Amino acid sequence: MGKCMLVLGIETSCDETGIALFDTDKGLLAESLYSQVAVHAEYGGVVPELASRDHIRKTLPLIEEVVAKAGCKTSDIEGVAYTSGPGLVGALMVGATLGRSLAYGWGVPALGVHHMEGHLLAPMLAEERPQYPFVALLVSGGHTQLIRVDGIGRYKMLGESLDDAAGEAFDKAAKMLELGYPGGPLIAKLAEQGDVERFSFPRPMVNRPGLDFSFSGLKTFTLNTITAESKAGELDEQTKADVACAFQLAVVETLSIKCRRALKQEGLNTLVIAGGVSANRNLREALDRDIGAGIKNGQVFYPAPQYCTDNGAMIAYAGSQRLLDGQCDDLSVSVRPRWPMEELPALKTV
Numbered sequence: 001m002g003k004c005m006l007v008l009g010i011e012t013s014c015d016e017t018g019i020a021l022f023d024t025d026k027g028l029l030a031e032s033l034y035s036q037v038a039v040h041a042e043y044g045g046v047v048p049e050l051a052s053r054d055h056i057r058k059t060l061p062l063i064e065e066v067v068a069k070a071g072c073k074t075s076d077i078e079g080v081a082y083t084s085g086p087g088l089v090g091a092l093m094v095g096a097t098l099g100r101s102l103a104y105g106w107g108v109p110a111l112g113v114h115h116m117e118g119h120l121l122a123p124m125l126a127e128e129r130p131q132y133p134f135v136a137l138l139v140s141g142g143h144t145q146l147i148r149v150d151g152i153g154r155y156k157m158l159g160e161s162l163d164d165a166a167g168e169a170f171d172k173a174a175k176m177l178e179l180g181y182p183g184g185p186l187i188a189k190l191a192e193q194g195d196v197e198r199f200s201f202p203r204p205m206v207n208r209p210g211l212d213f214s215f216s217g218l219k220t221f222t223l224n225t226i227t228a229e230s231k232a233g234e235l236d237e238q239t240k241a242d243v244a245c246a247f248q249l250a251v252v253e254t255l256s257i258k259c260r261r262a263l264k265q266e267g268l269n270t271l272v273i274a275g276g277v278s279a280n281r282n283l284r285e286a287l288d289r290d291i292g293a294g295i296k297n298g299q300v301f302y303p304a305p306q307y308c309t310d311n312g313a314m315i316a317y318a319g320s321q322r323l324l325d326g327q328c329d330d331l332s333v334s335v336r337p338r339w340p341m342e343e344l345p346a347l348k349t350v
Contacts, residue, residue, distance in 0.1 A: 005324055006072070007079040008063065008102070009316025012055040012095030013087025013115045014141075015039075015046045018312030019062040021070045021077070024320050028125060030070035031313050033306075034058045041181050045171070052090035059098055066312075077106060079328075081319020084112025085336030086142070092335035100333045109328035111319050116143055116341055118314035119274040121152070121321070122303035125313055130272050130301040135262045137255065139283075140275030141167035141182075144213045144255075145341075146262045149272070152321055153346035158262050159211025166251055167277045169215035173222050173247050177240050187244045188280055194245025195238075199225060201250035206257045211265070213258065215251070222247050248282055256286045263295065270299045279308035325349055 004025035011018035020031035036054050040046045067074055082099030085092060096112060103110030120136050123129060133150045135158070144161040164172070167184055174183025179190065201221055204214050225243055229235045259271055271291050277283065284302060291298045307314055325347045 003324065005078045005320055006076055007081055007316050007320040007323060008066075008077050008099075009113075009312040009314075009319055010059065010063070010080070010082040010095040010099045011115075011118070011310050011312045011315045012059060012091050013083045013085075014091060014310060015051050016310040017055050017058040017062055018310055018315065019059070019066045020312035020316040021066055021072065022313065022316035022320050024324060028313050028316075029072070030066045031311065032062045032066050032069070033311055034062060037182060044175060044181050046088070048088045048090055051088055052094055055091055055094040059094060063102075074106060077108060079103070079108050079319065079323040080106075080110040081113045081315050081323065082110070083115045083118065083315050084334065085115060085339035087115055087335075087337060089335060089337045092337065093333070096333050096335050100329070100331070104331065109323055111323050111328050112335070113315045113319045113322070114339060114341055114344055115310075115315075116145070117152075117344060118318045119303075120147070120149065120272070121318045122274050122307040122311075122314040123272050123301045125307055125317055126301075126304060128301075130270050130299070133266075133268060134270035134272050134301075135259065135266055135268055136272040136274065137259055137278075138275045139166050139255065139273065139277040141165060141171065143275065144215075146211050146258060147341070148262075148266050148268075151346060153344045155341050155344065157342055158265070159213065159258065161213040161215065163214050163216040164219060166213070166215060166255065167275070169219050169251065170277070172219050173244070176223055176226050177244060184277060184280065187248055188282065190241050191245040191248045191282070193238070194241040194243070196245055196249065198242040199246035201225075201246045203250055203254045203257065206254055211258055211262050213254070218247070218250055248280075252280070252283045252286045255283060256290045259287065260290060260295070263291065263298075269295050269297045270301070272301045274303050274308070276309045278302055279305055321347065
């Protein structure tokens with residue numbers, strides 16, 4: 001990978017429009033992000049049709065903004081990377097059709113990027129980067145996965161959620177507590193006021209062998225606790241905070257236990273955590289304690305906070321590595337709402 005390349009990244013998989021310009025020699029030149037949270041908040045979750053329409057309105061203006069911010073011209077762009085899955089099919093189609101069309105018009109290669117590979121590689125945008133091999137915990141609204149990573153495209157799935165992802169469980173628990181959307185940050189904030197001793201919630205599947213996750217039972221336990229407290233007339237603000245605290249602690253400890261187990265199984269001491277839930281302060285503190293300090297030579301790497309949630313920089317980076325490797329798509333536009341990451345090809349050059 002001796003040559004360098006300037007790549008435009010486009011992320012439209014769900015409810016955030018992310019655009020970035022990444023230079024493989026100089027690093028990230030400029031980026032911009034538009035969040036649709038306010039659009040979807042009144043519905044308590046993402047409405048796919050509204051998401052697609054908002055991406056149509058925002059994507060091209062944001063590209064123009066980022067190109068101007070970087071002090072570049074569109075003629076300087078040497079490749080286009082866009083998220084082609086997994087995600088909402090309509091939202092993905094917006095970024096894919098625009099990205100593919102711009103690349104054709106500019107006469108440069110285009111490549112559809114796997115959204116979760118973008119998250120996985122987001123820590124590579126930092127100055128201090130993890131070295132391969134490592135174990136990655138991808139934890140977001142749609143995914144909870146443990147993966148052994150030996151290089152880009154060299155992935156081995158170790159375990160994943162059999163039902164709700166951790167982020168989805170946070171959103172549903174927040175809904176039960178009538179906190180609003182998105183739930184993760186709201187639960188975390190409320191949990192700060194909670195009494196850690198009042199409730200004890202189960203740590204799902206930690207007593208079984210293996211590295212899979214399940215959060216549906218924890219979600220049911222949370223609902224039953226809230227219902228019982230409501231019937232007893234005890235569901236005041238303090239009780240809500242205590243429930244949020246117990247719920248968050250159960251999720252955090254479950255994730256930490258499985259991460260330690262995965263590292264031991266693979267004989268590794270480096271953990272990378274990425275995805276929206278990786279911004280959770282309690283989770284970071286637990287992993288720093290249990291792995292960073294609790295394992296010999298243990299290291300934990302996170303993306304910068306702005307790269308935990310969906311963003312264009314991670315897509316531009318992931319796409320740039322594959323475009324440099326000679327990969328590109330043909331003129332057809334296809335998206336994959338479901339797309340196992342193990343199907344991705346490894347880089348030819350290491």
